[in-house]
Amino acid sequence: MKVALYQARTGIDPAANADRLVKAVRDAAAGGAAMLFTPEMSGLLDRDRARAAAHLRSEAEDPVLAAVRAAAAEAGIWVHLGSLALRAEAGDKLLNRGFVIDAEGKVRARYDKMHLFDVDLPTGESWRESAAYAGGERAVVADTPLGILGLSICYDLRFAGLYGALTDAGATVLSVPAAFTVPTGAAHWHVLLRARAIEAGAFVLAAAQSGRHEDGRETYGHSLAIDPWGRVLLDMGEGEGLGFAELDLGEVDEVRGRLPAISHRRPIPAAERAP
Structure with missing residues (x-):
């Protein structure tokens, strides 16, 4: 099964990003991919929240989502739209929401990012996603x-x-769209993604943002496709573009049969402090 990963340098204009x-949807379909994966914040990447606010819409009104759904239906390809910044139907805060879109343009699943990035990096960068x-x-x-x-996101x-919860629910492929910072990406991106693949005995597909963006931030790139044994099938390095990987879906059963760690999982009670 062939998949495509779109490595982007998303900017501050949703219309240009949608184009x-x-x-990418059309090129992925033309390249024979059954499914395309795009990064986190595929529709708008702008840390100037006042400027970004003018472009933010609800899911029902978002033009980027509508454009991708129409393109998927036209091209006859599934798309995991990694995530979009959206206004919630209720409350003041935004949603970082990913979508699975089928080859008819229908939304099959939605996921809101659970863990929010609130950190102060040694470089001086400070991020407060929960704000x-x-x-x-x-x-x-x-x-x-x-x-x-x-x-996931x-x-x-x-x-x-x-990821334990996802594989307990039957997942054999894990998607990790991202906009990793350069310092954290260089230190942790490859090792964490390979670890998730190995732990789960699953394919991992991680479409990423890459390069210096219009809002001034810089992202790490290196969109990856990893097999259930932890081998890297595709590493897109830096820059924008489309990459393809062939997945042998039978490898999941083969690897899990060789190393049945998932079936050995046990519920872990709270740790007790030794006297």
């Missing part, structure tokens, strides 16, 4: 042409328990 996404966004409250899997897909990668 690039539509082209603007509400965290999701549930793990989500979806049936796709690749099998059962477990959804960026900072979720650091929380192995989420």
Whole structure:
């Protein structure tokens, strides 16, 4: 099964970003991919919240989502739209929401990022995602042409328990769309993604943002496709573009049969402090 990953340098104009996404959908289908994966914040990446506010819409009104749904239906390809910044139907905070879209343009699943990135980096960068966004409250899997897909977004990668919940629900492919910073990406991106694949005995597909963006931030890139044994099938390095990977879906059963760690999982009670 062939998949495509779109590595983006999303900017501050949703219309321009939508045009690039539509082209990626068409090119992925033309390249024979059964499904396209796009990064976190595919529709708008702007840390100037006052400027970004003018472009933010609800899910029902978002033009980027509408454009990708129409392109998926026209091209006849499934798309995991990694995430969009959306206004919530209720409350003041935003949602960082990913979508699984089928080949008819229908939304099959939604996932709101659970873990929010609130950190101060040694470089002086400070991020407070929770100041603007509400965290999701549930793990989500979806049936796709690749099998059962477990959804996550960026900072979720650091929380192995989420991926345990996804594989407990039957996931054989894990998606990790991201906009990783350069310092954290260089230190942790490859090792964490490979670890999630190995722990789960699952494919991991991680479409990423890359390069210096219009809002001044810089993202790490290196969109990856990883097999259930932890081997890197695709590493897109830096820059924008479309990459393809062939997945042998039978490898999940083969690896899990060789190393049945998932079946050995036990509920872990709270740790007790030794006297």
